[in-house]
Each structure stands twice: as structure tokens, then as C-alpha cells.
Amino acid sequence: MKAALLTFAMLSAIAVGGLGIYAADAASGHNAVDGYGVTAAID
DSSP, X not given: OHHHXXXXXXXXXXXXXXXXXXXXXXXXTXXXXXTTSOBOOOO
């Protein structure tokens, strides 16, 4: 049971993080930064 809850929490955190990066990337004039310091170049 603990493993199932941990898995659910981990997948939820990954999904929320992905949505945050997507939202930041979709914002006009804002460079999204991932956890590795790589930024998306916006022309």
C-alpha cells in the first residue's frame, strides 16, 4: 500500500512539474527553465 501511495505521489509531482514548465513556456516573453538549467530560447 505504501508503494502505491508513493508511486501516485511521484507521478503527480512529475505531472505538476511538467504543467508548470509548459505554462511558463507558454507565457509570452518568459523563458522556461528546467531542473538542469537549460532554458528554452524564445525568438
